[in-house]
Amino acid sequence: LLAATALLGMILVVLSTTAFAWWALGPFRLQPLVILAVAAGFRLPLFSGGLVVFSLGYLSDLLGGGIVGLQVTALVAVYVICALAERKLEVNTWPLQMLAVGVMTPLFLLLVLLGLWLVYKQNPVRPDTSAVILAQAVANAVCAPLFFAALRAMVRLIDRFWPQKRSREA
Amino acid sequence: VGIWSRFRFPLIVAALLLGSLILFSLHAGRDYQSTIAGRLLLEIVGPMQGAVTAVGEAVENVWDTYFALVHTAKTNQDLKRELASLRQDLVRLDELDQANQRLRSLLGLRKELPYPQLAAEVVASDPSDHFRTVIINKGTKDGVTTNKPVVHPQGVVGRIIWASPHYAKVLLLTDPNSGADVIVQRSRARGVVQGMDKDRLRLKYVQRAQDVAVGDRIITSGVAGVFPPGILIGEVRKVDEEGRGIFQRVEVAPAVDFERLEEVVVLLYQRDFND
Numbered sequence: 001l002l003a004a005t006a007l008l009g010m011i012l013v014v015l016s017t018t019a020f021a022w023w024a025l026g027p028f029r030l031q032p033l034v035i036l037a038v039a040a041g042f043r044l045p046l047f048s049g050g051l052v053v054f055s056l057g058y059l060s061d062l063l064g065g066g067i068v069g070l071q072v073t074a075l076v077a078v079y080v081i082c083a084l085a086e087r088k089l090e091v092n093t094w095p096l097q098m099l100a101v102g103v104m105t106p107l108f109l110l111l112v113l114l115g116l117w118l119v120y121k122q123n124p125v126r127p128d129t130s131a132v133i134l135a136q137a138v139a140n141a142v143c144a145p146l147f148f149a150a151l152r153a154m155v156r157l158i159d160r161f162w163p164q165k166r167s168r169e170a
Numbered sequence: 171v172g173i174w175s176r177f178r179f180p181l182i183v184a185a186l187l188l189g190s191l192i193l194f195s196l197h198a199g200r201d202y203q204s205t206i207a208g209r210l211l212l213e214i215v216g217p218m219q220g221a222v223t224a225v226g227e228a229v230e231n232v233w234d235t236y237f238a239l240v241h242t243a244k245t246n247q248d249l250k251r252e253l254a255s256l257r258q259d260l261v262r263l264d265e266l267d268q269a270n271q272r273l274r275s276l277l278g279l280r281k282e283l284p285y286p287q288l289a290a291e292v293v294a295s296d297p298s299d300h301f302r303t304v305i306i307n308k309g310t311k312d313g314v315t316t317n318k319p320v321v322h323p324q325g326v327v328g329r330i331i332w333a334s335p336h337y338a339k340v341l342l343l344t345d346p347n348s349g350a351d352v353i354v355q356r357s358r359a360r361g362v363v364q365g366m367d368k369d370r371l372r373l374k375y376v377q378r379a380q381d382v383a384v385g386d387r388i389i390t391s392g393v394a395g396v397f398p399p400g401i402l403i404g405e406v407r408k409v410d411e412e413g414r415g416i417f418q419r420v421e422v423a424p425a426v427d428f429e430r431l432e433e434v435v436v437l438l439y440q441r442d443f444n445d
Contacts, residue, residue, distance in 0.1 A: 014215055017305070018222040018295035029299065046179060050186040063215060063294075066301045069194030080183050081239045087179075119198045120346060129330070138281060166247040 002048050004154035005040050008147075009056040012036060017063055028132055031140055033060060034108045035147045037075045038101050041082020042091055051055045053079040067119060074111035094145055102141035106133045180304035209334040212305070216337035219294040220307060220354055223259055231261070272433055275323035283321070284340060285398060286438040290320075292431050293337070302328075302365065302428065303340040309336040317396050319437045325402035325425030326350065327434050328388060338436075342428055343403070344368055357381035363388060363403055363422060368429070370403055373420035380418070382409055388422050398439050 012032040020030050033056055040049045056070035062072070072086070083099060085091055091100060174181070276289055290306040303401055308314050310333045320340045321326040328348060332339040341348050344365040352363045352373070359380035361373045386406040392399025402425045410419040 011295075014218045014222060017215075017217050017294040019226060020297065047182050050182065054186065054190060058193070059211065059215075060297060062211050063207075063305075064297045064301055064303065066296075067194065068193075068197040068300055069190060069197075071188075071298075073190040076186050080186060083183070112298075112300070114205045115194065115198075 001151075001155055002044055003051070004151055004158050005044060006052045006055070007158070008151055008154045009033065009036050009052065010059070011146075013056060013059045013063060016060065017094045028139070030143060031073070031105055031108060031136065032143075032147055033057070033075060034078060034105050035101050035140060036107075036151070037079045038097060038104050038144075039148060040149055041079045042086045042097060042100070046083050049083070050076065050079060054086055065088065067115065067143060067169050070112060070115045073115065074108045077111055078108050079105070094148055095123060098141045098144045101144040102137045105137040105140040109133050109136065176436075186238050208332060212332065212334040212337045212339065216293065216305065216307070216334070219305060223293050231265075251294055272323075273414070276433060278323060281439065283398070283401075286313075288314065288436045288438060290314075290338075290434055292434060292435055302345040302348075302368065303331070304340050305344065305425060306340055306434060307336065307435070308340050309333050309338050311335045313438050314338045319401075319439055320434050321401060321437060322426050322431065322434050324427065325404065326397060327426055327428075327431065329396050330436065340434070341424070342407045343371065343424060344428055347436045349394075350397055350403065351391045352388050354380075354382055354406070355387040355389050357386070360391060361388075366421070370407075371422040371424055373406070373422050374417065376418045377416055377419055378411065378418055381408060382418060382420055385408060398437065403430065 020032065036056065037053050040053055043049075044052065053075050054072055058068070058073040060075075061068045061071045075169065082091075082104065085100070091097060225343065233372040288308055290308040290312075293307050294305040296362045306314075306320075314330055314333045316330055316333060318330045320329060326343055326373045327341045328342040328345070330338050331341045341365070342365070344367065346365050348365045350363045351360070353360050354376075357380065359376055359382055361376040362373045364374055366372045373382070373388065385405050388403040388406065390397040390401045390403060392401055404422045404424040404426075406420055407423040410421075
């Protein structure tokens, strides 16, 4: 699952700069890495999952034009909150995880905006409206099952290529 | 060992958050730095982005030419098939014609600007809406280095902020971190243009006594060193003389349509400050 999350994350980072950027409607665009961070928070071991989320945020920051560390911080915060929630709550079904994506997406966007505000106080970046943030949260939550399914498919694919690992787990 | 097993969870959480905050604070408010990791990543991811872009264009082409005709009535199938084929040819010819026009305008630009030039294709754009960068398929092996100006037949596009051997990242003029020393072509008033959002620029440091009017063309001054003089930046869209302070608030519409950027030209220009 860890390798699948890392591999799918890499693919999503590449798609974020190409396919998802083409389909974006102005500031409204899918945030697949947030979905992946939520999935990782509920399913992966804390340390190794944290490293994967940290690395994916770093990749995304390097490929984008933003401040390196901005998306890392926001994604790690989302991941940590989900990992904390996983200890206290039973969030193991897709609908509940979709709900978590819906809650975490605005938090991620607000953390990014807070970071931008802290850096560019003199020349503030135009903030997203609450309607846009809400719409992104709903879209992310609705699309989350697609990415959960993609993650599951990636796990199966990796299992097929490394059957030894599967037999050991069995 | 006892403390570690007891406080493992909060310690890992603290380490992750602290690590990311340290990374953020190290880079916040600083100029873009071309790191080895970044250049290496661009080299690895660049071909993937190029491949996805190529597949996307192919799918778009198929979508436009084939799937639009899927619901053809059976009685007219042969006729429709022929029509589809002709339309496909037409779209391809239209695409070739558009590419031809774009390349002709790039060729025109080559004649207009007396600097060595390098045509490049845009292979990817920024994943976020807050920053405006694109990745082009030319890098240090082609002579592209940091701070080289990037232009388009319509005007200034931006400057190179990173370059790996085969790819480079361009900071667009509309990015809030972008800036260019400019003059108003009609009145020769000086100022600095800075990105606001995807289709707006802000002209800063123009004193109230200076003459700026809506419709004035803004061109590069050539003073700051990155851009050669006389390249079009955009046109003044709004002048606000009512505000306080010694400077006017001027809004500029960029000449380049950044939403439709496909090919650009990198000027292999470096200002010699001894001149």
